[in-house]
Amino acid sequence: MSDSKSRPFKHRMLLGWVNDICPHALEGKPWPDISIDQDTVTNYKAYFQEAKDAGFNAFTLWGLYSSHAWPVPLNSPEIQRRRKFVDAILEEAHKQGITALFGIGVYSxxxxxxxxxxxxxxxxEGRMVYGSIVPDNGVAMCYHEPSARAWMQRIIDFCVKDLGAKGFGFQPADLGxxxxxxxxxxxxxxxYTRVTNETAAYAKSLDKNLILGLSGWGVEIDGPFESTVKLSQNLDFVTDVSDQSAAKGRTFRKELSAKLPCSLGSLGGPVIVPPQRWNRDRWFFPHANLTGTNIRELAEDGGSAFEFFVGPLNNPQGKLMLHFVGEQLQHPEAPIETSLGRVVDKLLKPKNTQTKSEIVAWLLAVEMAFIKGAGKLPGGEFDFEPLKTEYAGPPIYLDRLKGQSLQRYRDDLSRLRLSLPGMAAGCREPELLNQIAECLPNVMMDIDQTMLRRQHGPRDLR
Ligand SMILES: [Zn+2]
Structure with a gap:
């Protein structure tokens, strides 16, 4: 066993928009809804406690103060209103030893x-977005305009000196x-190298202890090594969000991570994004094998940063996966079953090892029931509902199951469901299994509605 395999990840991070942990559905606002109030603080207090217990040490939070638009002037009345809630959230993170990073755009x-x-x-004069030229440019500043640099620095100043940022997750390319x-x-x-380097160097000049990372949406991570090395010179980690470097071959990724001056990171393949507008008992897709395998392979290739996309704790998937990923990041060499077994022990307290093994196998079977129909899930976003509507959208994730595979998924869930009461009876703290039992009928209802839509056309029956 090599050292890299036995070492816990250095950056064991969570990632999400500010309301991705919200314990109830949020409707009536476009994504991302960044509403914030005292309830948000209460939710984060609970979440950070759980995250610390799970073994995480940082959280990249998007939308603490803005999404598409920082206000002018920066310290607007709305920023001041948010301030007391954000300060309290940062304080709760600090209490649990979790570094809260501000997710912010760089020039866009x-x-x-x-x-x-x-x-x-x-x-x-147009904008380049993921290889296409878009005529509208109301969103990206120009690298060659001195006033753009001044605005970027003003935002960094404001976040570090006034708002107490301890680090940043930079995103220079997602909007082009x-x-x-x-x-x-x-x-x-x-x-992207120039804007990232200059912004990161400026931030470090204010506080050399800031933790700085790059969220690589739209950035070429699989180009010549020297490009990525240059891009990373002022950063603590680079997150290869769609595992471009792994797609180029594990040998390539190993060599890249060895050459980088910072940690190479991943989001774990497909990024399972929680639905903003669904009731919290409407989905259950545990994905320990998928994400755990990605973590183990990243560690084998020398990676040491990982950002796990959060979900609400009152959905059993959110709680289960938080603990599983935290466990795997601390023991990246461990077999998936071992990490999942430790989490089952912690969260459910099975009365004997047979029940524990049964639950581990059951969770992996639920995951496989979806994967065997959907095939290998590609990197990038995995959305349960469409991101950009204001009200609860249809279960588009089920569209990944073509033809008869949707019926087979339903049959598998219907069969697997029958084991839940017995497994719950074998645990001292069966709450999580009871929550799963509440979710599965809703998943099956979505499957039924989807099958009806396929038969009768697109009328929304739900
Ligand atoms: Zn320009």
């Missing part, structure tokens, strides 16, 4: 209002970049 994501207010920071006559002379990777 968060600049819509700034660009309207100060048009000198952007050029309306300026493609004006000057910027287009730079390749994508050169552009």
């Amino acid at each position: 994501w968060g600049f819509d209002e700034i660009i309207k207010h100060d048009p000198t920071c952007a050029r309306n 970049r300026c493609y004006c006559h000057e910027c287009k002379l730079l390749s994508d990777i050169e552009y």
